Amino acid sequence: MLLEVKHLKKIFKTRFSKEKTTALVDIDFSVENGEYIAIMGESGSGKTTLLNILSTLEKPTSGQVLLNNQDITAIKDKEISTFRREHLGFVFQDFNLLDTLSVRDNIYLPLVLSKENIKIMKERLEVLAPKLRIEELLDKQPFELSGGQKQRVAVARALISQPDLVLADEPTAALDFKNSENLLTLFEEINQTGQTIIMVTHSSLAASHAKRVLFIKDGVLYHQLYRGEKSSTDFAKEITLSMTSFLSSTEVVNA
Numbered sequence: 586m587l588l589e590v591k592h593l594k595k596i597f598k599t600r601f602s603k604e605k606t607t608a609l610v611d612i613d614f615s616v617e618n619g620e621y622i623a624i625m626g627e628s629g630s631g632k633t634t635l636l637n638i639l640s641t642l643e644k645p646t647s648g649q650v651l652l653n654n655q656d657i658t659a660i661k662d663k664e665i666s667t668f669r670r671e672h673l674g675f676v677f678q679d680f681n682l683l684d685t686l687s688v689r690d691n692i693y694l695p696l697v698l699s700k701e702n703i704k705i706m707k708e709r710l711e712v713l714a715p716k717l718r719i720e721e722l723l724d725k726q727p728f729e730l731s732g733g734q735k736q737r738v739a740v741a742r743a744l745i746s747q748p749d750l751v752l753a754d755e756p757t758a759a760l761d762f763k764n765s766e767n768l769l770t771l772f773e774e775i776n777q778t779g780q781t782i783i784m785v786t787h788s789s790l791a792a793s794h795a796k797r798v799l800f801i802k803d804g805v806l807y808h809q810l811y812r813g814e815k816s817s818t819d820f821a822k823e824i825t826l827s828m829t830s831f832l833s834s835t836e837v838v839n840a
């Protein structure tokens with residue numbers, strides 16, 4: 586098993602008031618190598634908190650996250666950035682590229698920080714650039730690129746370290762429909778090469794490209810769907826139906 590999330594709980598305490606927010610109640614799931622998972626839920630359901638814990642950006646109140654049997658919630662602070670660089674790839678909604686660096690140097694950045702050999706960096710980029718259709722963009726600066734191009738560069742930066750796991754936070758949120766579709770197709774292709782991906786989204790359309798969808802509400806995973814052989818269009822309908830029937834059933838409970 587690549588990832589095991591065990592009884593994850595996160596309570597936020599505000600510094601200035603005694604109020605506590607339970608963002609995650611008791612999250613339990615596991616991910617096999619090569620899976621492509623979408624985590625869906627409404628605003629405030631706990632998606633970002635969960636992703637931040639998987640990213641080692643945040644520590645849980647209790648529970649464990651095992652990546653290849655290593656408890657990543659117990660990694661010492663001074664070792665965390667190295668761990669992140671070596672094992673995880675990140676794709677954010679706002680791309681997070683550095684405007685002062687060229688596209689090429691943005692992509693190289695994680696490997697430069699890991700003091701990787703330049704020959705290996707070049708070899709990896711030569712493989713990735715045509716796949717991501719960014720060959721013509723490498724000598725440009727990020728501010729010269731469109732949103733879709735920026736996100737493809739960000740995907741290259743996430744993949745260049747050959748991470749165990751790619752974590753994507755609403756990667757299509759800042760993209761128009763066509764660029765979103767392109768990015769989601771790209772994620773599917775990357776996944777078909779064996780790359781494990783976990784993507785947080787509130788879009789049924791985005792989630793419909795994944796192989797499995799986990800639904801989170803009020804800090805609890807309440808449902809999951811497998812895509813199986815379904816087309817993304819059929820899967821999107823099933824996801825939307827699941828969301829709607831769950832919402833209407835809670836309305837009945839609350840009534």
Ligand SMILES: Nc1ncnc2c1ncn2[C@@H]1O[C@H](COP(=O)(O)OP(=O)(O)OP(=O)(O)O)[C@@H](O)[C@H]1O
Nearest residue numbers: 597606607608626627628629630631632633634635
């Ligand atoms: N740093 C924090 N301090 C206090 N409460 C927080 C903090 N971060 C998140 N929360 C609370 O935890 C709950 C879950 O928030 P989270 O950001 O994980 O939800 P989300 O599903 O990602 O929402 P969105 O889709 O709007 O980003 C919310 O009630 C939120 O207010």
